[in-house]
Amino acid sequence: MLVIRPVTLADLPALEQLAEHAVPRLTNLPANRDRLEERIVRSQEAFESEIEYPGNEHYMFVLADDSRNEVLGTATIRAQAGAAEAYYTYRQETLIHASQQLNVRREVQTLALSHEASDATLLCALSLDPRYKGTSAESLLRRARLMFIAQYPERFSRILAVAFPGFLDSQNESPFWESVGRHFFARSFQEMNHIAGVRSKSFIAEVMPQFPLYLPLLTPQARAAIGREHPAHEEALGEMLAEGFVRSRHVDIFDAGPIVKAERERLETFRRAAWHPVRIRPEHALPDAEPAMIANQTLSDFRCIVARYALSPTGQLMLSPQHAARLGVEEGRAVLAAPLSLPSAVDALDEGEM
Numbered sequence: 001m002l003v004i005r006p007v008t009l010a011d012l013p014a015l016e017q018l019a020e021h022a023v024p025r026l027t028n029l030p031a032n033r034d035r036l037e038e039r040i041v042r043s044q045e046a047f048e049s050e051i052e053y054p055g056n057e058h059y060m061f062v063l064a065d066d067s068r069n070e071v072l073g074t075a076t077i078r079a080q081a082g083a084a085e086a087y088y089t090y091r092q093e094t095l096i097h098a099s100q101q102l103n104v105r106r107e108v109q110t111l112a113l114s115h116e117a118s119d120a121t122l123l124c125a126l127s128l129d130p131r132y133k134g135t136s137a138e139s140l141l142r143r144a145r146l147m148f149i150a151q152y153p154e155r156f157s158r159i160l161a162v163a164f165p166g167f168l169d170s171q172n173e174s175p176f177w178e179s180v181g182r183h184f185f186a187r188s189f190q191e192m193n194h195i196a197g198v199r200s201k202s203f204i205a206e207v208m209p210q211f212p213l214y215l216p217l218l219t220p221q222a223r224a225a226i227g228r229e230h231p232a233h234e235e236a237l238g239e240m241l242a243e244g245f246v247r248s249r250h251v252d253i254f255d256a257g258p259i260v261k262a263e264r265e266r267l268e269t270f271r272r273a274a275w276h277p278v279r280i281r282p283e284h285a286l287p288d289a290e291p292a293m294i295a296n297q298t299l300s301d302f303r304c305i306v307a308r309y310a311l312s313p314t315g316q317l318m319l320s321p322q323h324a325a326r327l328g329v330e331e332g333r334a335v336l337a338a339p340l341s342l343p344s345a346v347d348a349l350d351e352g353e354m
Ligand SMILES: NC(=[NH2+])NCCC[C@H](N)C(=O)O
Pocket: 027, 086, 087, 088, 089, 192, 193, 196, 201, 252, 253, 254, 255
């Protein structure tokens, strides 16, 4: 049975595999044993600390098949994207170049370096065993983090954001990086991505251009990549848009991948999540019902599974003994449930942003 739980040190070898096989490689999941070990320890500290407001915590989860003792995926929440160092993005802006004398008026699109997303809580570092791609396990891995945030709102920001890996061409090169970053760091995109994950990021502040970039001066390939996700992340972006995230004006500074964001109360999972007391019933006696994410209420023993959303007439959530055992709940304890299905996505720019 598949379950989401906090990471432990025993998961280190599996995490290394997941980091190595992430497509593309992820800055927040460096394929480096020492860095991963630090991240696990840091996550354990976050789960065990008493926290009143978001700071520099990382909460790292794994998707595990507990019966086979296998780790199939991982995902992280960074409580505050820019808690220790600033979180860098490019913000899409419009400048108007006008001359009354010459009777010209031109709108020019620019990208300006920004730290505006630093306060947001970031959902990041998701990597999944490819055998589970497109299954409910993938949705569980991606969205169980929302079930966790819903339970511990004081630990997170009101604004949630996700930065999707940006477009790479068939040679695995980033056209945006080739047109922008490459002029400042004589390294390939893949090397930079690695350095950003394994070393400190202060080099970004030191070397990235400080002035706005004028889009007409970039290559057409670079312009076309702005706000475009990596082909392997199309469905994931679609799911987050269906969840209620909207595209922001911010994009990644290396590959121009899209950054989506939302006030957490607007997300489907938050709006539809409800507490129910548990009633344990034998598997064969459970009525058919839509699948839901179901989470227990224990911080450092957090568990979230997919099971049927079978409610008794008096509002108890009926679980099989196996499911109850996975969640570590007894009859009468409360669990949080939210439907797994989502309405179809609306792809829009955040209207709150000018
Ligand atoms: N794709 C990347 N590795 N981007 C570089 C890191 C940028 C990121 N927004 C940060 O400040 O941490």
